[in-house]
Amino acid sequence: MNEKQRKVLYRIVAAVVALVFLQFAELGGAGKLAGYLAVYLLIGYDILYRAGKGIIRRQVFDENFLMAVATVGAFALAIYEASGDYLEGIAVMLFYQIGELFQSYAVGKSRRDICELMNLRPDYANIEIDGKLQQADPEEIAIGTEIVVQPGEKVPLDGVVISGVSTVDTSALTGESVPVDVKENQTVASGCINLTGVLHIRTTKEFGDSTVAKIMELVENASSQKSKSEEFIAKFARVYTPFVCYSALALAVLPPLVNYAIGNVPGWNTWFYRALIFLVISCPCALVISIPLSFFAGLGGASRAGVIIKGSNYLETLAKVKYVVFDKTGTLTHGNFEVEAVHHNEMPEEQFLNYAALAECASSHPISKSLQRACDAKGVQLDRQRVSNIEEISGHGITATVDGRAVAIGNSRLMDKMDIPFKECHSLGTIVHVALDKLYAGHIVIADKIKAQAKAAIAELKALGMKEIVMLTGDMQPVAAGVAEEIGIEKVYSQLLPGDKVAKVEEMLNSKGTDEKLAFVGDGTNDAPVLTRADVGIAMGGIGSDAAIEAADVVLMEDNPLQVAKAIRIAKKCLGIVYQNIVFSLVIKFSCLALGAVGIANMWFAIFADVGVMVLAVLNAIRALQVENV
């Protein structure tokens, strides 16, 4: 509780004590009125003051005005009727204050809780001075400084490991608690927790540019991008409050006049009382507060799950996604070529790959890289001394001498050119044929590996009711069709240039319904135009890729296609809560208004409709934060 809230609390307590005292005190007439009036002023002076200020500034239709009119009205009625029942006016003010206090406390607390959860900011960085570790402010550390991160500490700045071996937990960034091994020369992102060993890190970025600072900036600014629901509610509130005020006025004046005209008892008192109830119910705060709070909690929850959504508006769009377009490479597949199989070889696979990799060792082609990786994986050393006479035949392949043997490695055209009969391959991917001493020795299948979670990801999206899941790729048609079939995508467009991808997405945008949104999922490389063009652009594998973070509306920190479905589920849950709150608050408010108008609802009802609804809506909004099991 802050100072302001504490002061209100003291006033509430004092007013309650005074009221109890007044109930038992034997006061009559003017003394009683003076006593109650004092309590009323104690509890409500600030409301009256603000209402007065509002009237002077011609800003009459705010809640202060409503409460002032309602309570002064109740007082006036009690004096007019000489009933001596001053309690009601005070009670209304008292409960309004309690409600306001609770609201400000609950909202403030949930706001702080969510901020706390999103707070990845490291408190300090260790630097070694004269053999002793000293704590420094991460913001004051220059690029190239050596920092020390001990087990259990948060990596404060992005950097490269100079010495030390350890395991880091990236869950604060990705939402997924998978320990990652790091050693010398590897980069480490700030925000990871160092688990096992001491790491000496040379920083490569200032704090303001580091991963942690960027994520926090994104998340904090996200709630400034207002959603359509929020705009609707803001507009609604602007109309609603004056509407209720005028209705209350009409309710107080018209029915008695009509009664009077047709010769009945006017019943001024009854209708005035009903009008007061109207005013108490009218406060739009439950609505106005619960909608941004739901979005805020949803954005916070999503960020904890490794899904950074750059605005409430995108959260809203995400919930309405019916079309998901994947750029194949880097999202559904790993995006780097790997040796998938070796066929028809007679010598051991290691030796075969060794010959192939050595012949290709001077090339910078992705195929050469994948051969080298395959050798690394099998623990085969590449001794370049064994290779000579490397000759690259453009568009065909390479010939070289390895261990005195003539190696030819390349596509089928190379084999044709050298008159070496070869075996066709039926596997999908790039086929690399190898000949040794002019004799066919077998071939290697190199393919972009499909991610392990790709199939499950597509199934989950289908379960979420997506109308269409489309795959775009620059790859050849057979490869694309093979990948699509394996993971369960029906619609594929292959052999596309980057510009074609934009055109395809635009085509789909034009043909879908207005309330159905299209999401494009890319890995952030070369697809910025498509990411911006789609209703919502999702970049996968956000850590370390600034381009992706810039261009996308949603950044998935983890390189995992399942996160797409998760992001949509989080958005749907949040939007569900938003709609629940809108409908729930409006239904309660309007039914209480109706009941109040016909005289069924009393002041207590009205208080519930105001404060009770607000409390329930706030509690419901907080649910948007829980996204672990969605």
Add this chain to the structure above:
Amino acid sequence: MMKKTYKIDVDCANCANLMEAAANKVAGVEKATVNFMMQKMIVEFAPDAAPEAVMPEVVKACKIVDDGEIFL
């Protein structure tokens, strides 16, 4: 275009919306956004407007609708 963020202290969400609407009407303000959750006001200024001159007007305009504070 100049864009600045100010810390604010406002209690109720509706008041925050009213402040936003009021700030948007001030001359020299291109767009004002109140982020109630982060308790921030983000003001984009018109190209020829000086923030030092515009902000006191924004504060004044907001004072009319609510008691919330803007920290310059």
